[in-house]
Amino acid sequence: MIKVEGINKSFKVAKRTTGLKAGLKSLLHREHTIVHALNDVNFTIKPGEIVGYIGPNGAGKSTTIKVMSGILVPDSGTCEIMGYTPWKDRVEYVKNIGVVFGQRSQLWWDVPVIDSFALLKDIYHVPDTEYKETLSLLIETLELKDILYSPVRQLSLGQRMRCEIAASLIHNPQILFLDEPTIGLDAVSKIAVRNFIKKINKQKKVTVILTTHDMFDIEALCDRVILIGKGSLLYDGNLQELRSRFGSHRTITLDYKSSNSPIHIPGTTTLSWTEERAILSVDTTQISVSEVIMKLTHSLDLVDISVTSQPIEDIIVQLYKEYEI
């Protein structure tokens, strides 16, 4: 469905100078630097996938989304999406995609939300019956009923974001590009947006490409992640592989009847210790969790014990460290 091959994109940026003399000089002769935003980016995405496109600030995520949605023309490389080259066949192509940029609005600021939807219906030539059906589904699942008649400028960020997502789907696209769709949302709105993305992927088979810094989004939604750093792709694989490659640590929390000697088991690190509770980190490449528990039951009078996996956020931090990005 999506085939990106050898994409490169650079930006020419004017060098900023400080001081009056340097400022006057730069009026006559402006110096530039080249920012290589994308270097030989390659990937393919199959219909129905939800792919998390992750990487630190300035890695090239938004630039990739802009290339894939036809907003930016790359310097070289090819991109074929549903048979279209996004920046060449824009009018026909955009009928098949929905795009949400968390930091920008595609809604008309001063008009009620429902009027923005109606305008988008006309722009995309959506037939009346299809529009009604889609709209009622969007209103119900994104809980838009009470905000439909408010102008966009009066909406909270979370309310606006739900409207943005609805707006991107008015024309029933097969692909949805989401650039930080949960940025700034409260926990309830984040969960609502995540559930909605899952729902349209499952029910309508919409392919989703999602950029986010929120690793809970990734964990909740994506089987596959693509990591980009300094414009180059560094990892493309499923979340499970990532966990087994980098998530080799487990945390054991122990409650026990009073003990005055800290715990020493090779292969574990004590994260915290009191006379009644300890938290250990277990390196499962050195010792198994069951072996640690066995040793603990011999030396302590245990009251409670819980084992948790390494949070995905920690795994991603390790990944960024390994690739030095």
Ligand SMILES: Nc1ncnc2c1ncn2[C@@H]1O[C@H](COP(=O)(O)OP(=O)(O)OP(=O)(O)O)[C@@H](O)[C@H]1O
């Ligand atoms: N229009 C532009 N002009 C000049 N440089 C740009 C432009 N757009 C992006 N860049 C540069 O290209 C690089 C990649 O930017 P991009 O916005 O794709 O990163 P990102 O991964 O989306 O980052 P973030 O997580 O901070 O949103 C950055 O160094 C950025 O400064």
